[in-house]
Every structure is written in structure tokens, then in C-alpha cells.
Amino acid sequence: MIAHLGGIYLKNMIAQYWKERDPSELIDDAAPFVIAEQDKTTIRENIVEAVIHAPELIRYRNGCRNEVLHHS
DSSP states (O other), rough: HHHHHHHHHHHHHHHHHSOOOOGGGOBTOOOOOOOOOOHHHHHHHHHHHHHHSHHHHHHHHHHHHHHHHHHH
């Protein structure tokens, strides 16, 4: 259950914070959060292996790899 929730959380974080944001999206003059390039590299390097070893339910229900491919 924890792994499933962690996968959902990661997928949602990637969907929301992977791509660079438009400066017009500033909130209270603070730069919008974007996943750091070093973290993106780590995710790209490990996503396939993680999906291979994930339980079948998580593998098919979690669109994390699709989000990475879509935004890269």
C-alpha cells in the first residue's frame, strides 16, 4: 500500500513540477517550484528499472513513466 501511494505521489509531482514554469505564474514574487535537473536525471536513469520491479498493479496503474516521457 505504501509503495502504491508513493508511486501515485511521484507521478503527481512529475505531472505538476517537471516542466519549467512561466514567470507569469509567480506567487508572491516567489519562483514556482520545478523539480531540479539533478533529480530529473536520477528519475530518468531509474524509472525503467523501477517499473520492471514494481508489482503488476502499480506498474499498470501508475503513469509515472508516461509523464517523464511526455515532459522530457
